[in-house]
Amino acid sequence: MSATAPTETKPAAPAVETLAVKVDGKAVVVPKLSPDWQGKPAPTTMLQACEAAGVTVPHYCYHPKLPVAGNCRMCLVEFGTPALGPDRKPVLNPDGSPKINKSPRPAIACATPVSPNMEIYTNTPGVKAMREGVLEFLLINHPLDCPICDQAGECKLQEYSVDYGAAQSRFVEPKVHKPKKVDLGPRIVLDDERCILCTRCIRFTRDIAGDDALGIVNRGSYNTLTKYPWSQFDNNYTLNTVDICPVGALTSKDFRFQMRVWFLKETKSLCTSCGTGCNVLIGSREEKIYRYTPRQNDAVNGCWMCDAGRLNYRWIDREDRLKEVRSPKSEVRSWSAVLKEISEKLNAAVPGSAAIVASARQTNEELFLLKQLAKKLGATTDSIPRFGDGDKLLVSADKNPNTNGARLTGICFTEMGIKLPEIARGIQSGKIKTLIVFGEDVTKHGISAADLAKLETLIVSDLLPNETTKAAHYLLPGCAHAEKRGTFTNTKGRVQKFMKAVEPPGDARPEWEFLHELVHGVTGHNGFATIEGLFNQMAKEVPEFNSLTWAGLGDAGVTVKI
Amino acid sequence: MIVKRPPLSLAERLYLPAIWGGFKVTLRHFFKKKVTMQYPEEKWVVPEGYRGAPYLVRDQDGHTKCVSCQLCEFVCPPKAIKITPPGPNGTADRANAEKMPREFEINMLRCIFCGFCQEVCPEEAIFLMKDYALTGASRNEMIYDKEKLLALGGVHQDRIQKWKHKAEEAAQQDVFPVKP
Numbered sequence: 001m002s003a004t005a006p007t008e009t010k011p012a013a014p015a016v017e018t019l020a021v022k023v024d025g026k027a028v029v030v031p032k033l034s035p036d037w038q039g040k041p042a043p044t045t046m047l048q049a050c051e052a053a054g055v056t057v058p059h060y061c062y063h064p065k066l067p068v069a070g071n072c073r074m075c076l077v078e079f080g081t082p083a084l085g086p087d088r089k090p091v092l093n094p095d096g097s098p099k100i101n102k103s104p105r106p107a108i109a110c111a112t113p114v115s116p117n118m119e120i121y122t123n124t125p126g127v128k129a130m131r132e133g134v135l136e137f138l139l140i141n142h143p144l145d146c147p148i149c150d151q152a153g154e155c156k157l158q159e160y161s162v163d164y165g166a167a168q169s170r171f172v173e174p175k176v177h178k179p180k181k182v183d184l185g186p187r188i189v190l191d192d193e194r195c196i197l198c199t200r201c202i203r204f205t206r207d208i209a210g211d212d213a214l215g216i217v218n219r220g221s222y223n224t225l226t227k228y229p230w231s232q233f234d235n236n237y238t239l240n241t242v243d244i245c246p247v248g249a250l251t252s253k254d255f256r257f258q259m260r261v262w263f264l265k266e267t268k269s270l271c272t273s274c275g276t277g278c279n280v281l282i283g284s285r286e287e288k289i290y291r292y293t294p295r296q297n298d299a300v301n302g303c304w305m306c307d308a309g310r311l312n313y314r315w316i317d318r319e320d321r322l323k324e325v326r327s328p329k330s331e332v333r334s335w336s337a338v339l340k341e342i343s344e345k346l347n348a349a350v351p352g353s354a355a356i357v358a359s360a361r362q363t364n365e366e367l368f369l370l371k372q373l374a375k376k377l378g379a380t381t382d383s384i385p386r387f388g389d390g391d392k393l394l395v396s397a398d399k400n401p402n403t404n405g406a407r408l409t410g411i412c413f414t415e416m417g418i419k420l421p422e423i424a425r426g427i428q429s430g431k432i433k434t435l436i437v438f439g440e441d442v443t444k445h446g447i448s449a450a451d452l453a454k455l456e457t458l459i460v461s462d463l464l465p466n467e468t469t470k471a472a473h474y475l476l477p478g479c480a481h482a483e484k485r486g487t488f489t490n491t492k493g494r495v496q497k498f499m500k501a502v503e504p505p506g507d508a509r510p511e512w513e514f515l516h517e518l519v520h521g522v523t524g525h526n527g528f529a530t531i532e533g534l535f536n537q538m539a540k541e542v543p544e545f546n547s548l549t550w551a552g553l554g555d556a557g558v559t560v561k562i
Numbered sequence: 563m564i565v566k567r568p569p570l571s572l573a574e575r576l577y578l579p580a581i582w583g584g585f586k587v588t589l590r591h592f593f594k595k596k597v598t599m600q601y602p603e604e605k606w607v608v609p610e611g612y613r614g615a616p617y618l619v620r621d622q623d624g625h626t627k628c629v630s631c632q633l634c635e636f637v638c639p640p641k642a643i644k645i646t647p648p649g650p651n652g653t654a655d656r657a658n659a660e661k662m663p664r665e666f667e668i669n670m671l672r673c674i675f676c677g678f679c680q681e682v683c684p685e686e687a688i689f690l691m692k693d694y695a696l697t698g699a700s701r702n703e704m705i706y707d708k709e710k711l712l713a714l715g716g717v718h719q720d721r722i723q724k725w726k727h728k729a730e731e732a733a734q735q736d737v738f739p740v741k742p
Contacts, residue, residue, distance in 0.1 A: 143728070147631035147684045148661040177732035180658065256650040257661055260632045 019044065022119040023053035030114060037065050037207075043113035046120050047075055050109060055122055058131065058160050060138075060246045061198035062110035065303050067207055072138075072198050074160065075109040076130045078102065078121040090117070106130060128164070135165040141176045141221060142247075143193040151248030153261040157196065176221045184214075185233035187253050187307055188242065195225045195249035201241035208304065209393070211235040225249065236395065239307045243293055252291070254311055259283075259290045267501035268295060268555055270488055272361060272481050273309035274390075275398035277490035279556070280305060282313075282482055282501040289313050289482060289502060297556045300494060306395050313482070316502070320465055322477035323506025335507065339514060342474055343521030345457055346434070351378035355423045355432045357447075358383050358411045359439030360400035362511060363486030364495065364545075365531065367402070367409040368538040369515040370438065374411075376523045377434075380426065382419035383412040384440050396491050401481075404489040404562050408544045420446050427451045435459070438511065439478065441466040461511055477508035484510035485531045487553065489560070495548060496557030497535075608692040613675045615693040616668060617715030618708065619686075621723065625656050626712065627687035630663035634679035634688055642672035643679060658732070659725045666708040670696050686720065 017032040030049045033041035045068075050057045060072035080102035083091040090098040100119050106126065114120075121127065138157065146152040178192035197216060202225075206212045213233045218224050227233045242252045264283035271278040271292065278301035280292045292313055294305040327333045327341065346354070354377040358370050374381045383406045390397035406412045413419070424447045426432035433456040435447075443449050443466075452458055452471040460472035469475055483504040487497045504510070512534060520526050528534035535550040544560045552558065573579050599606060608614070621627055635643045646665035648654070654662040677690050693714070698704040706714070 147633070148629045148659060152631070174731050174734070177728075177735050181660070253650050257630070257648050257652055258650075259647060260636070262636060263632070 019114055019116050019118075021049050021114050021117065023050050023055050024120070024122055026053050026055075028053040037063075037067050045110060046077060046079065046107065046112050046114055046118075047109040049114045050077075050120060050122060057109045057122055058156075058164060059110055060156060060196060061200060063200055063203075063244055063303075065208070066200060066203045066244070068111045069199050069203060070108050070111040072196065073108060073134050074131065076106040076127065076134070077109045078106050078124050078126055079112075080119045080121075081115055082117045131160070131164040132166050135161055136170070138196050139165070139169065140171050141178075141193065142196075143175070143191075145194075149191075149194065149248035150251045150256060150261070151194075151245070155248060156246035178222075178224055182226070184227050184250075185238055187311075188233055188238050189251050189253055189256060190225065191249050191251070192224050192226075194247050196247055197223050197225065198246060200244045200246070201225070201250055204241055204244055205233070205235065205237070209235050209237040209240075211237075214241075236306045236308060236391065237304060237393065239310050240294070240304045243303075255291045259285055264290055265501070266293075267482075267499050269482060269498040269501060270401070270496055271305055271309040271312075272401040272488070273306075273312045273399070274388075275396040275400060275403055275491035276301065276394050277401060277488055277494065277496055278305040278309060278394060279496065280310075284482075284501045287502045289316055295555075297496075299556060299559065300490065300492075300496070301394055304394060306391075306393075308395070315464070316480045316482055317505075318464065321463060321505050321508070322465060322469065322475065323508055324475075324477060325507055326472070326475040328473050335509065335514060338474060338476070339517050339521060342457075342459060343518060346373070346377060346518075346522045349377060349434050349457075353377075353432060354379040354434040354436065355426060356381040356411075356436045357420070357423065357438070357440055357442050358406065360384070360386070360403045360406040360412075360416065361439050362402060362405075363481070363484075364402065364405040364409060364489060365486050365534045365538055366438070366511045366515055367406055367411045368542065369512060369519050369534075370436070371410050372519050372525065373436070373515070373522060379434075379436075380419055380423055380432070381411045382423065383416050384420070384442075384445050385416040398491055401490070402488040404491065404493055405487075408489060408542055408560075408562065409538070410542075417445070423447065424451060427454055430454070433457065437461070437468055437472075439463070441468045443467040443471075461514075463508075476511075476514060477504075477506065478511045479504045479508055483508070484512070486510075486512060487535060489562070492559065493544075493562035494557045494559045495545065495553060497550070497553045602695075608694070612692055612694075613677045613690045615670060615675070615696055615714075616673065616677075616679050616688050616690050616711075617693075617706075618666060618688055618711040619715040619718035620712060621720040622717055623723075623726070624717075625659075625725075626654075626662050627685050627718065627720070628663055628666060629654070629659055629661045629685055629687070630666075631684060633682045633684065637678045637682045639676060639678065640672045640674050642669045642674075643667070644669070656725050656729075658729045663708060666711060667705050668711060669705045670698075671701060671704045685724075686718065686722075689715065689718065691715070 018029050019032050020029050030044050030052050034044040034048050036042035047057050057075045059075040061069045080100040082098040083101045085091045093099050098117055180191050182190040184190050202214045205214055213227050213231055216223055217226055239252055242250045263285045266281040266283055269280050269282045271280050279295040279297040281295045282289055283291045292310045296303045324332045325335055325338050327338050356370055356374050356379050358367055360383045386399040387397055388399045435455050436459045438461045449467055458472050459474045460469050461476040461478045462469050463478055482501045485500050487495050489495050528537045532550040539545040539548040618628055630645055630647050632645050635645050644667045645663050648664045652660045654660050679688050680690050
């Protein structure tokens with residue numbers, strides 16, 4: 001997936017063979033070959049040429065990351081090619097320009113390759129009539145139930161009907177009724193009446209997910225999308241079909257009737273369920289997250305993400321989230337008082353008497369700050385590895401979103417978790433008196449609750465309560481990634497940033513914010529009170545990140561050497 | 563700008579002509595038809611097209627017409643409407659409408675009776691009715707919930723009955739051969 005080249009038609013580099021074409025009279029030079037859905041070079045299509053010229057061609061079945069089917073006919077355009085004389089040379093007009101023979105019939109832009117000096121027309125009366133006609137056909141049996149349809153607001157049928165369709169229906173006969181509310185699998189509901197038979201979902205699950213689960217049965221108006229009767233549509237990528245469905249036929253059971261899409265604020269973020277770091281948009285309204293949708297990044301996840309990662313957001317607004325700063329006698333305290341107290345304790349600690357267990361679910365910036373702390377305290381640091389099943393498409397076996405960040409910032413060594421037994425022994429022997437734990441339950445990883453009881457100071461920051469937070473002397477409530485900003489380094493070394501979608505609950509604060517204050521209190525360093533400044537500071541001090549800046553990361557991130 | 567203050571004439575300074583003029587008006591109205599209404603015992607006839615409080619309606623078959631599309635919530639200028647969507651199962655009282663709001667609240671303190679909700683409603687489920695004097699003992703009481711709105715709204719004689727006809731059309735196609 002990550003090897004696929006970017007799909008946008010690049011301006012011609014000298015070495016690339018190019019073609020000159022005209023789109024609506026605008027001359028544009030396109031490469032002879034453009035990447036197809038797999039990123040392999042294929043003859044440039046008229047649709048790609050139109051895109052390069054900045055002309056929108058409406059389409060339903062075409063998707064840049066799926067094989068071309070050419071069945072919706074929405075992208076029909078008219079075109080002409082240079083007339084050739086008997087000597088196979090272009091016939092010229094009196095003014096010297098090549099004479100163009102307009103094709104007597106239109107062509108689908110998504111599947112027709114461009115030829116030299118071709119002219120494409122997308123705004124002629126003929127093209128307008130064709131678009132209107134195609135939409136009229138698509139709407140013949142469409143139930144027009146937009147008020148109850150989850151797709152309303154992001155529906156291509158709605159959009160194109162407004163842009164290119166007729167104002168009224170001429171159809172007076174009864175509509176063909178098809179199955180509604182069809183249960184395709186554990187996460188997908190299908191409404192066949194809304195389906196426009198573009199076959200995007202079929203192609204996705206067959207060619208991308210590798211699970212040939214869907215198909216079309218019956219003929220003519222009775223064409224019906226269905227799954228094979230003996231199987232379930234339940235692979236780990238089914239919800240992508242909901243995204244690519246141009247209408248509301250395939251709907252997500254998780255998001256079904258939860259919120260209308262036009263209310264959702266979309267925040268650029270990352271999925272944290274594994275080391276791949278798929279780019280997502282978080283849809284939230286009034287501080288509640290309603291859904292994740294994949295955000296295109298051809299260097300990481302293309303247009304897709306797995307179902308498991310997509311549905312892993314419900315815990316963020318769990319009732320039992322840690323919301324209060326607590327200190328020795330478990331009383332609720334204020335941030336400033338507790339941070340001051342912790343700074344004093346850490347300042348008084350004997351060098352080498354502290355240890356830090358960080359989490360590879362934390363951001364690069366937070367791990368960097370913890371490393372600063374560790375340097376001052378002479379502390380042993382480590383993190384906790386987390387492995388599961390991976391697959392060939394997107395899911396990584398590494399279930400930590402920032403394993404490489406933990407390595408590059410120096411929190412752990414190449415083999416993560418190797419120092420945990422050493423820390424446990426240190427606590428048992430009384431050498432380690434102070435333990436700082438971030439976002440992990442160490443009682444499950446070799447440091448028992450009895451060990452924790454021996455510590456003089458146990459500082460814990462976490463999101464949800466567990467055995468370690470129960471034993472904490474100082475409990476600092478942190479934030480989920482959707483509640484703060486930061487960067488992760490994925491398994492391939494791509495540093496990507498994510499934005500804040502919702503407010504943290506109660507007194508919880510982003511870890512980097514209070515860690516920054518703590519580092520200032522302990523080491524006296526200052527100067528990175530904003531996430532941008534902090535990132536740039538980190539980029540200066542961590543050799544692998546040297547070339548990076550917060551602004552330079554952009555939306556797609558930058559790959560560093562790991 | 564300087565306002566001119568002309569000195570009062572003798573008649574004006576005498577004061578009596580003005581008093582006499584006042585008495586004439588009083589006398590004229592004394593013998594005219596009375597216009598004061600004994601509100602609240604007496605109430606005025608609310609004209610057609612009056613924009614009073616918005617309420618939800620049921621159709622003649624007793625179904626909640628609202629399908630929770632949330633367009634009124636979106637269009638409401640003072641954000642008086644709050645709809646809780648039903649979630650995956652829909653909870654509709656009509657099989658093919660699939661969807662009905664789990665909760666529908668209108669804050670009548672916020673409502674400005676603009677009628678946008680009625681205008682935008684694709685299901686003819688909300689209407690501005692003739693109630694103009696809404697009272698309550700607390701702010702909470704002025705937030706009308708779904709039950710209250712439906713009870714106040716009553717029945718709307720729907721001429722189209724879209725969902726009913728859709729269901730009938732679909733049922734006809736279940737028998738073979740399909741009637742043309």
